[in-house]
Amino acid sequence: ETGVTQTPRHLVMGMTNKKSLKCEQHLGHNAMYWYKQSAKKPLELMFVYNFKEQTENNSVPSRFSPECPNSSHLFLHLHTLQPEDSALYLCASSPYEWAVPDTQYFGPGTRLTVL
């Protein structure tokens, strides 16, 4: 148990749907991250929040909209996605942004399929 939970674990949605991914960390951390993991590609950083403030948007399309209401919760709102957005979406947390050593704790991910 890493202390980072993600829901749902699996999600299938149409291109016109609106859905949200949820991440919760129970580690008392102050930084949270969204990553996209596609087959045969490196982990792609999407967003970083540090003390609830967004500090990084890695050129992510606007159909992905993050929200961080507090240091323990992170959401990723999805709307009008494309089939190429199908991937495993991973959430991670760390004591603070880009802490060293790299103590990012990852959740199990949400497997997203866009039809």
Add this chain to the structure above:
Amino acid sequence: GENVEQHPSTLSVQEGDSAVIKCTYSDSASNYFPWYKQELGKGPQLIIDIRSNVGEKKDQRIAVTLNKTAKHFSLHITETQPEDSAVYFCAARKGDDKIIFGKGTRLHILP
């Protein structure tokens, strides 16, 4: 920006043998190199890391070596066991910049 290459993409070794995964990086200023293990249905977990002022680090059956001149670093797993089967990611980082990951190596331990 930093670019991390990882080889091989897939590796099969007999149980009890050693496994070696290699990574190269492009930015000579990178100074921190973590390795992650991702088991099926789980997120990546940090298993070992090394900083640029150290050439080798060991933790039981796992070791990492770093050659700053050649800009490559490797993960060595000795006496492999079935539970070592997973996807392994190397990564590199410069200062407090964001971390850059390799594409991963799927390691199969054969009985």
